Amino acid sequence: MKVSIKKISELTGFSPATVSNALNHKKGVNRETSKKILKTAVELGYRTEEKIKKICFVIFRRNGLIIDDSPFHPAVIEGVEHQAKEMGFETVFCHVDINDLGYQDRIEEILADTESAVVLLGTEMMEEDFEPFLCAQNKVILLDGWSDRHFFNSVLISNTDSAVKAAEYLLHKGHRDIGYIQGDFRIQAFKYREIGLQRVLSREGMSLKPEYVATVGTRIETAYEGMKRYLDKSPELPTAFFADNDTIAIGAMRALEEYGYNIPEDVSIIGFDNISFGAISDPPLTTINVYKQEMGELAVRQLALAMEEPEKVKMKIQVCTDFVERGSVREV
Known part of the structure; x- marks a missing residue:
């Protein structure tokens, strides 16, 4: 049965004119009144015939x-x-x-x-x-x-499956010491990419060593600074890193090169997102293309x-x- 303005008026105690004005978002109806009317309308299944513009x-x-x-x-x-x-x-x-x-x-x-x-x-x-x-x-x-x-x-x-693909590629290339460059702001996408990396390592009987995890900022400059701090205290590097995204990877690459590491000879890196900067970095960044x-x-x-x-x-x-x-x- 179609829900009418009259029915909403009866249930809320407000006049049909006030109900109509609230449903059509017209001025003159205070916020609390409007919220009560709209809540009742939703509960009753009221739908306007307005077209989306x-x-x-x-x-x-x-x-x-x-x-x-x-x-x-x-x-x-x-x-x-x-x-x-x-x-x-x-x-x-x-x-x-x-x-x-x-x-x-x-x-x-x-x-x-x-x-x-x-x-x-x-x-x-x-x-x-x-x-x-x-x-x-x-x-x-x-x-x-x-x-x-x-x-x-x-x-x-498809964050987790895509990270799985990246980790499997590193294994295929012979890497067994795999690290992770993670953004310090843990958005949901990063969390699910980490799950993908961990899933592959676990499947192969491996684990992500704490000393192979670098936590850095999420902009190129803050990723660069964070990677430098990591390198200052890290005595040993993995042979490859998976980074949460290309921005982080590019900042980390800059720090690694500044500290005398050659990419990919000394350490390999995979990013995520396929941003344009990655195609022209030195060396060009292996990555995951997102549509x-x-x-x-x-x-x-x-x-x-x-x-x-x-x-x-x-x-x-x-x-x-x-x-x-x-x-x-x-x-x-």
């Missing part, structure tokens, strides 16, 4: 250590914009910073806009950051993010499908990667 691309920022100045995300954004335009949607960009005073109000405003559907860039999101997005009045798809506790329609990188633009396009297409028909199940789509062999890994 735009895609709201929400860039979530926790500290900017990954997304600020990242060469990865512009390609993702380009994919979202391109697909939205193809489907006749306008794209608007919303930056939300968890440290801003008006953060909660901004989130509520975005998620109450029923004229938009939301692509949420969740690269920097931690588990506790997802809670506010569960109450969205509009459609939301999570891009490059993962929650273990909450279910969202999502498009993300960045395609991920953005896929997120918009999945969002459009969710808008067309009632949602029966939620899906997490993992986008597969390709291995890019260059010159930063030698055969032992």
Whole structure:
């Protein structure tokens, strides 16, 4: 049975005019009243007949250590914009910073806009950051993010399987002493890449030695400084390192070369993401290619499908990667 404004009015005690104004996000209804009406409407299964007019691309920022100045995300954004335009949607960009005073109000405003559907860039999101997005009045798809506790329609990188591929490549090249250059900001993607590396080592009866783990910053400069600190106290290096991403790998390579190590003769390195800098580094960086633009396009297409028909199940789509062999890994 279709839920009417009159029914919502009866249950909440507010006039039909107030209910209508709240459901259509018009001014003149205070926030507490509006929240009560919208909550009741959702519980009853009320749906407006409004057509979606735009895609709201929400860039979530926790500290900017990954997304600020990242060469990865512009390609993702380009994919979202391109697909939205193809489907006749306008794209608007919303930056939300968890440290801003008006953060909660901004989130509520975005998620109450029923004229938009939301692509949420969740690269920097931690588990506790997802809670506010569960109450969205509009459609939301999570891009490059993962929650273990909450279910969202999502498009993300196949992080664990891709790291498995990288570790198996190192084993194939004869490496048995394998290290890990990890970012000190442990985003979900990094955690699942570490799981992939550990999985392969465990399968081979090996382990990741603590002395082979270098914890560094997530920008080129901070990765460079962190790797120097590691080299200052490390008496022995593995024959190869897997790095959380290319940015970290490139900063670490610079430190290694400054300390007199030749890559790949003395130590090999594999990165992740296939950013353009890696192709022109010296030596060119072996890496994992991520289909960045395609991920953005896929997120918009999945969002459009969710808008067309009632949602029966939620899906997490993992986008597969390709291995890019260059010159930063030698055969032992």
